[in-house]
Amino acid sequence: MTNITKEIIENKLGKIILDNKKSLPESNIIEGISHKDGHVQISLYANKENEEEIEKISKIVEKELISIPGMLSVTAVLTNEPSNEKKSSKMQPVNKIEGIKNIIAIASGKGGVGKSTISINIASAFSSIGKKVGILDADIHGPSVPHMLGLKGKPEVNNKKKIIPFEFGDMKVMSIGFLLNDDQPVVWRGPMVHSAIKQMATDTDWGELDILIIDMPPGTGDAQITVSQHLPLDGAIIVSTPQPVALNDAIKAIGMFKKVNIDIIGIIENMSYLLLGDGTKENIFGENGAKEMSKRLNIKFINEIPLDKKIRESSDNGIPFVIACPESPTKDIFISSAKAIEKILN
Ligand SMILES: Nc1ncnc2c1ncn2[C@@H]1O[C@H](COP(=O)(O)OP(=O)(O)OP(=O)(O)O)[C@@H](O)[C@H]1O
Ligand SMILES: [Mg+2]
Structure with missing residues (x-):
């Protein structure tokens, strides 16, 4: 101190x-x-x-x-x-979102490492162990949660003037994708990113949630600054593949969160290995990269998730893998990850 x-x-x-x-x-x-x-x-x-x-x-x-x-x-x-938008009130940090116990961000340095996949599956894992879960897709450049959960349409506003979130099972879902038109590219400026993310977080009628999981865009830009500086975040989970390029970018993302005093809950390594028919593991993207990095940086290593065709397929079919393939051993990895995260948060 x-x-x-x-x-x-x-x-x-x-x-x-x-x-x-x-x-x-x-x-x-x-x-x-x-x-x-x-x-x-x-x-x-x-x-x-x-x-x-x-x-x-x-x-x-x-x-x-x-x-x-x-x-x-x-x-x-x-x-x-901001140009015409007022600088003052909109930019104040939010201290608490009523009804939400914990908020975590799933982030990465490099794109395409599986943040959204992990977000929806960790969310489903939390839901399957009886937690009330919300998913907030803050990926302003490529919101993929609607597609991965098979949700479409524009959200409505209730009589409390709050946005009614979409639902998948018991989970509440809000995505920037619901607010955009499919075919129009959006050029985002910093303040727009800021108000869009803040509005989705605070103006959505989440009800009571044990955990809100924020699926982040890759990198360390405006969205990260908004989420880390203006929302009451309990911590961030960093997703990386074992490849050196992804790990280097993960270190940058960790550095950014640490600078703004956000706790790193832990690292999840995705696409760690391919499980072959005979039970052996093939390390396509290298071996133990994230595990060693987490040791070096003194950050908890939460789990390694295998590369599994069914994970990709279920996302494309709009159903999280954890729900689509309840018999798979990989499902247990997601459940144990959710439990590990819960333990750290408590
Ligand atoms: N463990 C896995 N096994 C098989 N496919 C996977 C796995 N993890 C992710 N994928 C697939 O890889 C692609 C990229 O994953 P995803 O969209 O979750 O990454 P992301 O980090 O959110 O990307 P972006 O940075 O663009 O937001 C998707 O097609 C997804 O289905
Ligand atoms: Mg994504």
Whole structure:
């Protein structure tokens, strides 16, 4: 623990005077500041015209804040400036979403490693052990949860002015995919990503949930910043394949969550091996990569999930594998993963 307070940080920022002769806080370019135990993350608004200038300011901010005695790390990030949208109230972090006990994000550095597959199957595993589950698909660039759960249509709004989530079995489902038109590509700007994700999280009528699982887009962009800085996240699960490229990107994603003080619940290695007819395992993408990485980074290794044609097929048929193939031993891996996650959360 350190004694660094919000006031100390604001005081320091107030002493940074910009070319407009105003102090940094007066210049309305701070989107948000989060700090915990000597680690600070600050995001600054930038647009195409002033990006270079804001980049320079961000370096000054980092230098000034790290000079505060006891400060351990400072990260200044640039975020797209909202145009007509108001900067103030929309950008406030949400402290609690009524009725939801735990919120976790399923994230990865590299795309296509199986985040969505793991999200819907871990969700189904939680549901099958009697938990009330919600799935929030925050993949703004390629929402795949609707397809993987065979859900279609536009959500309706109830008399409490809340979005009625879709349902799969007992699970509540909300996806950015329900809000977009299939055939229109969307060009997302930072603030749009922010308000879309925040609205889905807070304006959906989830009811009582034991756990809300957020399926993230790959990488470390605007969606990650919104989820980690503005939603009451209990932790993130990092999915990786055993390949070195995926592992390197996973390390970057872990670094990003750690910087904003989000706990890493653990690592799930996906596509770890192919189970052959004679019971032997073929390590197509390499061996033990994520396991060794988790040891090195002192992060819990939750499980390895095999490459299984039925996992792909069931997703394409709109039914999570855990529900479609209840007899499979791989189903038990998902169930034990859910139990391990539950244990860590408690
Ligand atoms: N263990 C597995 N066995 C077989 N197929 C799998 C497995 N995991 C994922 N897949 C398949 O791999 C493809 C990519 O998986 P998925 O869409 O879940 O990845 P993602 O990380 O969410 O991708 P994106 O980064 O695009 O969101 C899908 O077709 C999925 O069915
Ligand atoms: Mg996905």
